[in-house]
Amino acid sequence: MEQLNLLWINTGLHQMVWGQGLMLLVGILLIYLAIVKKFEPLLLLPIGFGAILSNIPGADLAVGDGILHLFYQVGIESGAFPLIIFMGVGALTDFGPLLANPKTLLLGAAAQFGIFATFLGAIGLTSLGIFDFSLKQAAAIGIIGGADGPTSIYVASILAPELLGAIAVASYSYMALVPLIQPPIMRAFTTSRERQIKMVQLRDVSKTEKIVFPIILLLLVALLLPDAAPLLGMFAFGNLMKESGVVDRLSDTTQNALINIVTIFLGLAVGSKLMAEKFLQLDTLGILLLGLVAFAIGTMCGLLMAKLMNIFSKNKVNPLIGSAGVSAVPMAARVSNKVGLEADPHNFLLMHAMGPNVAGVIGSAIAAGIMIQFLG
Amino acid sequence: MEQLNLLWINTGLHQMVWGQGLMLLVGILLIYLAIVKKFEPLLLLPIGFGAILSNIPGADLAVGDGILHLFYQVGIESGAFPLIIFMGVGALTDFGPLLANPKTLLLGAAAQFGIFATFLGAIGLTSLGIFDFSLKQAAAIGIIGGADGPTSIYVASILAPELLGAIAVASYSYMALVPLIQPPIMRAFTTSRERQIKMVQLRDVSKTEKIVFPIILLLLVALLLPDAAPLLGMFAFGNLMKESGVVDRLSDTTQNALINIVTIFLGLAVGSKLMAEKFLQLDTLGILLLGLVAFAIGTMCGLLMAKLMNIFSKNKVNPLIGSAGVSAVPMAARVSNKVGLEADPHNFLLMHAMGPNVAGVIGSAIAAGIMIQFLG
Amino acid sequence: MEQLNLLWINTGLHQMVWGQGLMLLVGILLIYLAIVKKFEPLLLLPIGFGAILSNIPGADLAVGDGILHLFYQVGIESGAFPLIIFMGVGALTDFGPLLANPKTLLLGAAAQFGIFATFLGAIGLTSLGIFDFSLKQAAAIGIIGGADGPTSIYVASILAPELLGAIAVASYSYMALVPLIQPPIMRAFTTSRERQIKMVQLRDVSKTEKIVFPIILLLLVALLLPDAAPLLGMFAFGNLMKESGVVDRLSDTTQNALINIVTIFLGLAVGSKLMAEKFLQLDTLGILLLGLVAFAIGTMCGLLMAKLMNIFSKNKVNPLIGSAGVSAVPMAARVSNKVGLEADPHNFLLMHAMGPNVAGVIGSAIAAGIMIQFLG
Amino acid sequence: MDSKLLVDAINLTLFGMGFVFVFLALMVVVTTLMSASVLRLQPNASLEGSGPVIDDGIDEEAEFIIREAIKMHRRN
Amino acid sequence: MDSKLLVDAINLTLFGMGFVFVFLALMVVVTTLMSASVLRLQPNASLEGSGPVIDDGIDEEAEFIIREAIKMHRRN
């Protein structure tokens, strides 16, 4: 009897508090979104599973010597996982369209206003007493607007690790929702005529340009913003491995086994930050809300910047490619293409949108470096 | 001369104690079994090599800063390696046959009596003064009867790390010996007529069932036995990655590069627990003996459970599939098939035996959770 | 204004000291050599990139919690990376030609005189007051003459971590330069007639011999020189995985995903030792100079040993295969073949040179073990 | 003390074995219910091939064939 | 203190957004110069295929085709 009682006392059912039960449902929801709705499944499936594991009452997987906590310490606290993922992203990125039309870098710059506006909004809401975010927390939340998962996780791990779970979930969820979030904004801020603008075919880009570009990017970062060097350094390294053509076996492994392995453990480790007592707070609601605002403002500013550039430039750009400046590679570029085809079924914008799309990755990393430099 | 002398003093030959020499031979034996006899070579080759490396006099690879000791600390002491392997096993497991015939789960339950009977036997022999095992040690030894390598290693690393080497060697050796150990027991406890029972063709199982199953497994474990959550959580995660179909690149890497890498280092790390002074003890003999008993009792109980089920059920099961409940995937299922074919050359039991086979993996992990909860 | 000033103060440009600027150029040079000149790109590209990252003023990536410093601590300080690479090299090595003609092992022995002569030279120059190397440092420098990257890095990490960056760069650079360094020496120390010696076709080697060889190698090392056991143990383990044929999936992963992943992080970690204040010293110049001498002497001794063997043996060896004894696998063997073809366009030495080539790997590891035993 | 040890072991065996059975029996029930619900909700669910397949064995065979093909290709 | 927080945030926003623009505008200039130099130095540089290609999409398609082919092969 005594033992039966002990067994019962140790069950998850007996130890569960309502918050843990709710988080199990959140975990199942994330898994559902990943599998059925195809919401960024590579990340949301591990994160959702990690969320369930972290909230098993009595298992203590996300604290102390728990395996998820170990993954978190080894991979995220050290910064290693997001940086390795960024190296992999670099090895998967083609800067060709950007090099063929470098001024689209400015679209990637403009879309970063989503980050700063949200940062400002979070502090504003704190001033009004609605939320209670510090400058560091506000900055980490703002970076959601960069629409780059690893950048968000990297910045949150440095500036606001207590919010990392909510920030990562918001970041990947909204990246998956880009096809729903962006089109209405794109239609609202452009005229039908603008959406029909045809862009000139992109020029061919030589192998040498592609090899030199990541080195130039690295040196500019090194000279001007050292705090962005970890992120953009690993990004440029991955890209150089790919473009150089002399280390194909390293590049292949980076794009496959390595990024896959790290993605699994990154997801589980992020899940360890979804423990009920940390996640079920008003702050999380604020993060989800502000993250959505960040995506919307970023999209809008990308569009407006494209329209502004058209005032000064002879070679008109279709403003629809501006929204791709938030990154969310390659989803946002596909959305640009899709909305463009609605306006004119012969207007293929995909290639043109890839320029601002990858520019947005660089832009967000620069914004991240600024935040870390001033607040880190 | 002085230097020659120093060189001689530092040679392995001069420093060797007889136990180390014996362990070098044990290492060679394990490698021989792995290569020539094909005894679970994926594990026994690295373990055998690790055993040799650990017993090189003066090299100190398995203690302090030695590389094998580092592998042990990083991978086994933390629990990471067996859990990652279990994730990989999950990604390689097909629950289809089990879902088509869920009552075979009971066969996987019955076979776990091998674990508990051996646990009891170890304590009994201690009471009689023949061996000297603590409850924790007896539990870790009993788990050998689960016929799952990673489960054995995980439990031993928590309850009795000092016996881990012997337990792992016994576990993998007997798994390799399943085709020798099981058939006589199977023939002894079944009649020729029982062995000829034909089972109905398994129904088709839908993708949805396969996706929902690992989530249900995880939730049941979470609610009822949190201490089994690390093992079965990672197992279910691996299986969900595979069955969901939305993260194929993660699933592929888990089934290949990741599980292979971890297997290599797990094997070497286990080898580090085969140092002479720890391994060459009477206890080791007891472990080898008790492990064999555990396999035998598990096999027997699986068979008897199948016969018991046939008393109450209309759809007869061939009792030969009961012995597959010890797991030792997929060897035990193949043995069921082979012995079945001896009795009737048209009776293919392989598919039917896969159900209890994977049920045995779950059953052992549950038994492991119980042991850890009460003794850990 | 205040913030603009802060931003400027924090830029890399403002913080840069001349040494860092110079090291950025060194990093670019290494990348240039890797990409354009194809100098061992698998290592020199990551090392070059790591050199740039380490010298970004204000980023502090190679010290404290910087990511490159973490890679260094985890992978090189622990010894893990070079040992894992050596396991991979073992899995890529074919001992067939060596087994077909075992006396070529002596060529691999002779070429190690490059190591010891350089060690002696470094101490001699210290006695003369020109440089200031300790015995440990001189030994680590000498190992460059072994022409094996991972051996050099392993020894340097134990005996002289402060010189590791320069030693690794010298080692890989000279390995890439083998086609320039060796031929003049080969022509100077052999007569045209010697270079035309035709060697008898190598006999077939059985699978069993190939399987037994790594075990014999391991046991000899275990008995005679335990300090070489980590290096040669992992090397023999990799080779046994390959030759045994029973763990192909482990062997494949070792030869591909695993060695590639470790190579990337090894390169970056080595790059972390190229920080300006440590690298820009007179010592570095000495290391580059002595490393070149080591290669040259090793080449020469390999040739002379071959000529010596011809005095006592009936089966003449072409002395050109002696220079392959420095290792630099498989470059040095190809150089032997090429110089041989110059002398006689029908004389293919490639297979014959593979024997001393892999013997050189063993020889250097033995020399490394001696150095570690007496000085470590 | 020895008898205390034995009593503890017997207790743990009984509870442990009991729990294993209860847990797996519960899984039988839950799994059966789950399958029934799924089949009711998706009566024409696309089934995976014909009958459950042991991935392992067959994959390995196919892999082996492909590898051999590549080897043959290399030799030629 | 709240107003101090807000002022800090506004300052950081202005400087941050300004820096992002300056940095990326500088990249436009440097990249353009780089491309011009490269094209002048290597006027007939071998171009990669015809026009920049999104590796991802096309690779995935090809991979998919190959995988399907292997699957078909396995079934037979």
Place this chain on the structure above:
Amino acid sequence: MDSKLLVDAINLTLFGMGFVFVFLALMVVVTTLMSASVLRLQPNASLEGSGPVIDDGIDEEAEFIIREAIKMHRRN
């Protein structure tokens, strides 16, 4: 002290080089004996292909061919 250093270095060189030779010469003997025993015990042992092969070079070539084939496949 400098001369002490030099003496140490000379000693280590002599012993080190000597040991390298002894070790590898011993390997010559042991390897030869091993091969002889193996060939006596397995006179008709299945040999691997014809003569030892440098895996590296040939594998890389084959891999290269396969990769090129895949690339061509992708382009079409």
